[in-house]
Amino acid sequence: MGLSNLGIFHTVIGVIAIVAAVISFIRNGKIDLSQPTGKIYFYFTLVTSLTALGLSxxxxxxxxxxxxxxxxxLISIAYYLHARKQGNNRARYMENFFLSFSFLLSMIPTVNETFNRIPVGHPLAHGPQDPLIGKTLLVILILFVIGSIFQFRTQRRINKSV
Incomplete structure (x- = not known):
């Protein structure tokens, strides 16, 4: 696969961030920064993004x-909204959106790199323009839109009950 030590570290931390986000989506319907999975997503995504700056x-x-x-x-603004705008229920809409959007954006290089490297020797895709990558990202985009609508409606119910 030809990964450097930084590339291996970046990949492992990134996979942990993605798994934490998926668990948080399943458990909470969103990436919840007050929960351990949300905190793991935030910090590991931050490290993954910073290490990405050293990879090219x-x-x-x-x-x-x-x-x-x-x-x-995106994750920094979401963290700010979570930490500093506790009583502002309107801020939860943006916090949820920014975290979900950061996850969506994280999927672009994740899908591209995974499909162009796995399985070793016979990758699923051959370059970022491969139709399989485009179709997969389209499915992820559709899931993002559906999830965002779900999060918006859920947050609206929460805001009305408070």
Whole structure:
């Protein structure tokens, strides 16, 4: 697979972040920063995004670096909203959206890298333009839209009951 030590560390931390997010989605219907799975997602995604800045097969800034910076911004704003806007129920909408959107953006390089590397020697895809990658990302986008609607409705019910 040809991964550097930083690449291996980045991958392991990233997989843990994704698993934590999925568990949080299943348990809470969102990435909940007050729960251990949400905290793991936040910190491991932060580390994964920071290490992504040190990974590149080309010199200079590339789209992967921009994506990593955007994810850092999204999770940082969500963390701020969670920590500083406790009594503001409207802030929960943005917090939920930013965390879910950061997860969606994380799936772009995850799907691309996984499908272009696994199984070793006979990868599922051959480059980022492969139709399998596009179809998979489309399914993930659809799930994101459905999940965002679900989160919005759930948060609205929570806000009305408080």
């Amino acid at each position: 097969s080309v010199k200079g800034v590339n789209p992967g670096h921009i994506l990593a910076l955007l994810i850092i911004i």
